[in-house]
Amino acid sequence: MRPVWSRQLRALLLKDLRLELRTRDTIVAMVLFSVVAMMIFQFAVGSSGDDLTDVAGGILWATLALTAVLGVGRSWVPEREQRVLDGILVAPIPRLVLLVSKVGAIYAYLLVVEIIAVPLAALFFIRHGQAGDLLLVAGVCLLANLGIAVLGSLLACLALFARARELLLPVLFLPSLLPVVIAAAGATHAVAGGTNDLAEYRGYLLFLGVYAVIFGLVAYATYDHVFDD
């Protein structure tokens, strides 16, 4: 018999993923957006030659950060529509489980986008890349997603009931996300930018882990007050 919270978490998470699988609204939009954003960055950055290896990590993570705004913004929409949130809050489910389920859903969205966007970025921007580097970049994704999802799910519920919600979220979310973009782009550059600096890579990965832990603590300390009305 598994503990109650794990069953609750599973039910909430499956609800989100099942809804998404049926409609595919968010994922399709996020994937398309990420491809368009990479195209825009490619033209905006420009280059004398055809080789964008040096800026590939930056382009990838700027794209993923902006894509994350879309996913995070959509993540609480099922709760808001048809007053699902009221039902969940009335049910004997700890608030923490609700928040963790959202972190899981956002994490899953990001992972799907990255499965498409990362190889595409490698194809578009990296010359003379090695397949093994993709695995190292996957490590960056797994860790960076955690920080993005934790911060995103907390800030998205602040924006949930606000006026001009769609405008508020990017303004709240992106400045705090900047350290993730810097560290993830740095880590990606360290392994895919032609230098293969593993010490630097590990340093950035450690930073991404610390970031996720710190915002995890902030979320843990404050989540109870978010749904207090």
Added chain:
Amino acid sequence: MSSTTDTRPARRLTVTGLVTAALLLTAVYGVFFGAPEDADQGIIQKIFYFHVAIAMVALLAFLVAAIEGIRYLRERDPRHDEIGSICVGIGLAFSILVVITGSIWAKASWGTWWVWTDPRLVTFVIVLLLYAAYFVLRSSADGERQARYSAIYSVAAFASVPLSFYSVRVARSFVHPVVFNQQGANMPDSMLWWFVVGQIAMIGVFLTILQLELIQRRADRALRRVKARLEAAA
């Protein structure tokens, strides 16, 4: 009697204001006439005394805002929200001053108004964006929810300040002079003394503005109450 006739805050403000003004004048005098001129940078190095003091006070204001945020979440006393929001406002204004004075100093000593290689200056721009969002959040909610969300955000934003600083710092090699390190202050005592006076004066400015703002908000509330009573009577 109601709090509207309580004159103690006003008297306290007068004292803080006067002490701060005296400290500021002393600091300005000391910085320009007391402290020795920097052998390398000359007169422009004087901006250091204000630039660093302002930066410290900006961070102090954000720290106080985060603490008030936590206290609001625990006690639900609107006063904590009020102090927190004023502190974020002061911190924001001081951050703008940090960026401006830093930019002037950069122009004088590195020859350009802006350098991306300086992690502290870049961090303060990130901090500006972080805390500008605080007021966007505040203006998009009302009442108790506004206070609660502001409190949560002020805690989260303060957590990102060191993270931003560290990430910018590792991402760029830095040219910023490091004045304080583990060996202590990297300057002669005559400079350090005036720096400390300037720092205390800046904290005085912070306290003065905070008290002024609190009194003004209380007066505003009292005025609204009187107005409502008059309208009810009419």
